[in-house]
Amino acid sequence: MATIDHAVTALRAGELIAFPTETVYGLGANAADADAVARIFALKGRPPDHPLIVHIRAQDQLQQWAADIPPVAARLAAKFWPGPLTLILPRAAHVNTVVTGGQDSIGIRVPAHPIAQQLLGAFGGAIAAPSANRYGRLSPTSAAHVREEFGDAVRIVLDGGESPIGLESTIVACLGNVARLLRPGVITRTQIEQIVGRLAEGGGDAPRAPGDRPQHYAPFTPLELIGGDRIEASAAEFSSGERKIAVLAMRPAARPLTHVTWVDAGAKPANYAHNLYHHLRTLDRLGCTRILVEVPPAREEWSAVLDRLQRASAQDRPVGMDCG
Numbered sequence: 493m494a495t496i497d498h499a500v501t502a503l504r505a506g507e508l509i510a511f512p513t514e515t516v517y518g519l520g521a522n523a524a525d526a527d528a529v530a531r532i533f534a535l536k537g538r539p540p541d542h543p544l545i546v547h548i549r550a551q552d553q554l555q556q557w558a559a560d561i562p563p564v565a566a567r568l569a570a571k572f573w574p575g576p577l578t579l580i581l582p583r584a585a586h587v588n589t590v591v592t593g594g595q596d597s598i599g600i601r602v603p604a605h606p607i608a609q610q611l612l613g614a615f616g617g618a619i620a621a622p623s624a625n626r627y628g629r630l631s632p633t634s635a636a637h638v639r640e641e642f643g644d645a646v647r648i649v650l651d652g653g654e655s656p657i658g659l660e661s662t663i664v665a666c667l668g669n670v671a672r673l674l675r676p677g678v679i680t681r682t683q684i685e686q687i688v689g690r691l692a693e694g695g696g697d698a699p700r701a702p703g704d705r706p707q708h709y710a711p712f713t714p715l716e717l718i719g720g721d722r723i724e725a726s727a728a729e730f731s732s733g734e735r736k737i738a739v740l741a742m743r744p745a746a747r748p749l750t751h752v753t754w755v756d757a758g759a760k761p762a763n764y765a766h767n768l769y770h771h772l773r774t775l776d777r778l779g780c781t782r783i784l785v786e787v788p789p790a791r792e793e794w795s796a797v798l799d800r801l802q803r804a805s806a807q808d809r810p811v812g813m814d815c816g
């Protein structure tokens with residue numbers, strides 16, 4: 493089994509590794525090695541203008557990567573790091589723009605997962621890491637998911653079991669002392685606003701955000717969001733003619749349905765989020781014509797789940813291709 497020592501040796505040699513974080517697994521490279529970072533883009537099939545998050549061990553390494561850190565960012569870092577929060581900050585002048593996708597800003601996060609912490613501590617430097625999946629696909633929440641994505645192309649996968657949170661970090665851009673939510677996550681808007689006051693709204697001159705392409709975090713099977721009161725009827729309708737249908741619901745089925753695989757993911761947001769990508773990967777393997785997903789409640793604790801489901805259901809996603 494791969495150890496932290498193996499991973500550190502590989503990072504120093506410019507190799508890519510995968511490692512667990514509390515949100516999802518990351519595909520990591522030495523952030524200071526532009527060639528290694530370029531390998532991340534190549535392996536993921538990610539466009540070069542789509543910036544990576546730089547993971548550091550602690551806030552005291554922030555100055556090495558970001559410049560002119562606005563007070564709002566310092567307050568958020570003090571409150572939520574280590575943890576599932578990524579801050580977009582003005583980048584330090586020397587930072588190689590391969591990492592930042594050519595932008596003048598940089599995404600930084602201090603992960604809380606003990607293995608990520610040990611890895612960063614032993615390595616000493618920073619690790620650039622997107623989620624360890626092919627571009628546009630579901631993020632991995634276990635070492636097995638990483639293997640599904642990359643097989644032997646990633647030699648070292650540190651296994652930390654299932655990622656406890658299961659959804660990617662909350663991203664807040666802090667540029668010009670204005671904070672803006674770019675990607676919802678388990679740390680909610682309300683929690684952020686308690687620290688920095690009201691967040692700025694809208695795109696404005698916001699930097700390139702993870703939502704640039706809507707069809708993210710997607711399974712291959714077309715995914716559709718359906719109101720809870722219509723699921724049984726929709727599943728029955730779509731499965732006519734013996735078509736196989738998958739359902740991801742928040743409760744058991746009210747009546748038996750043929751040709752329908754029904755998963756009850758429960759109605760507890762943290763638990764649902766923890767299992768979401770695992771469920772979608774499982775349902776995606778069944779060869780169904782559709783995955784029907786019960787729309788979660790319009791409450792803040794569901795906002796990150798809803799965001800990922802909406803992206804996964806985006807219509808313009810070419811089906812069955814490794815893209816988006």
Ligand code: TXA
Nearest residue numbers: 515518543544597598599622623660661699700701702
């Ligand atoms: O939880 C997470 O954030 C995981 C773990 C591994 O840390 N990482 C992750 O990375 O989700 P990735 O690359 O899959 O998503 C990061 C998003 C990207 O969509 C990117 O657009 C955005 O962060 N991002 C990074 N740097 C940025 C920047 N300078 N400006 C705007 N967005 C940025």
Ligand code: MG
Nearest residue numbers: 622623624631
């Ligand atoms: Mg990703």
